[in-house]
Amino acid sequence: MIQHELSTIISGAIHAAQRNEALPPFVFDGEVPLDRPRDEAHGDFATPVAMQLAKLARRAPRQIAEAIVAHLPAQGVVARAEVAGPGFVNLWIDPTWFAAQVDGILDAGAAYANLELGAGQTLQVEFVSANPTGPLTVGHARGAVLGDTLARLMEAAGYEVTREYYFNNAGLQMEALGESLRIRYLALLGESTEGLTIGRHYEGDYIQWIAAALLALHGDAWRDKAISEFKDLAVDAIFAHIRHTLNRLDIQFDIFFNEDSLYGSGEVEAVLAELKARDMLYFDEGAWWFKATAFGKEKDRVFVRSNGVPTYRVPDIAYHRNKLQRFDRVVDIFGADHKDAYPDVLDALTALGEDGSSVDVLIHQFTTLVRDGEEVKMSTRRANFITLDELLDEVGPDAVRYFILSYAPGSHNTFDIDQAKSQNERENPSLYVQYAHARCCGILDREAPKRGVVYDADADLSPLRHEAERALIREMLRLREMIARVAESSEPHHIAYYARDLAAAFNNFYDKCPVLRDDLPNELRQARLKLTAAARIALARTLDLMGMVAPDEIAAPAPEGEEDPQ
């Protein structure tokens, strides 16, 4: 990355200044920080290093900055440098260097901005992980999009990524599901279901549909089947539906991991045995307690209930241990409701001698749903929810992904259903980015051939000297930094803001710099054509990292008064 190159140049200048006694001797071997100034008048890059060295060098910051500028190499990437403000060193990059980067982007093609930060390490992203008790709701959308987008960005950063979905199809919750299906089925057969309604059942329409399908396929043959068979059937049907919903968002999982298998393999038991052996569990009031207070927590936690059944934290621990054996690094995407549980899991892993530091947890807040100006509280059991499919029908996958990525995971945002439904295409910000891509295609694939302009891959780039061209190249080069930042912070939302900035830089270029106009010198036309091709690559890559389509063209808007009835 260019920052690293600049850092090397500046630390070289510091050392050169010391040799010339323009600066006193002191040890300096760190990376020089480089900012991208907001204000273009402050250069392409700027460093506050002179201010930071003031104490060490015992000189005024501006004086240090002057010494650095005086000892920068006369030729190379840095075209110009100046001291500004309290002691910033502002740097301007050589326009020829900028222009030459276009060839680098074109050569890289679809692999543009791939990094090697991950260096082939394996990384698992666990997300969604909703138990198959019903269709995915809009409540699951945030975790799904954040997880998949993070996975895409981590792949770009050089990790070998596995997407994993953790679920449990055993337990009371699932028993109630099987029972609910059986009751609906018997009701369809016209049998009395009096007295069968025990426990808390699932009331969603989807149970009805599965029961109807069962009746259509097998008639009354299932009359005397056990509840567990109804449960298995319901789970299969619901999972098929969940996969379909995720597919609409272009999300595919590599592994669906069943919690139950951890019991079968003895891993859950092994965790308990080892914790006991390490004296991290004690028996009290009929239950086994984990010494969470040994890790500074408020109170100890029950790990084995008085009925002998482990609490959910135990298989969670076994699962994470299992993950650490399979992957170099692990990221969990959890909703805020899991916030209390994961510290216990990490503590227990530490107690077991595992390295909890290779587990990152990304907690996202829940989106508050608003309909008719009122908050919608959702419950799968009471069938009081809006499905993710319904949302996708209304708004479309690209807009849903972009909307979710427009918020930092920690923000408590609200999603107004009515507003989303009424949001016409003109107000849809996801289209702003897609349209920029379509424009590149319009120039390259439609307009250029129409005018008989033949793309020249060897064209010289040096005619690119317009401010809008420079700004566009600068913005394209920033994609690498953005990927690196997400890989470091595990916060994928930055890409949505980057995408907007990149599209804006292209639109500005598009407005200021005609590519194909007849009165342009041919050299300029060819250089701009190459720049447009590079922009298409950068925009397509950015959209792909967000899981969005990069369209070749955008359909014309419907005329006024002929709104799409949907």
Add this chain to the structure above:
RNA sequence: GACCAUGUAGCUCAGUGGAUAGAGCGCUGCCCUGCGGAGGCAGAGGACGGAGGUUCGAAUCCUCCCAUGGUCGCCA
């Protein structure tokens, strides 16, 4: 009550210890015989919830207070 998160423009939100705090939407102007205007440019609009502290420098780090949301079960 405890713990965690969040308070930034009219609204929705970005902001990595650095310069005059940004974007979108909305509002006010301006730019089209053009490579698809679903665009571009400019403007108005801010005590960064409050008070202390650390620092050459704080929206950003620390402490306290206020407000909002989430979680506080031998449910997952």
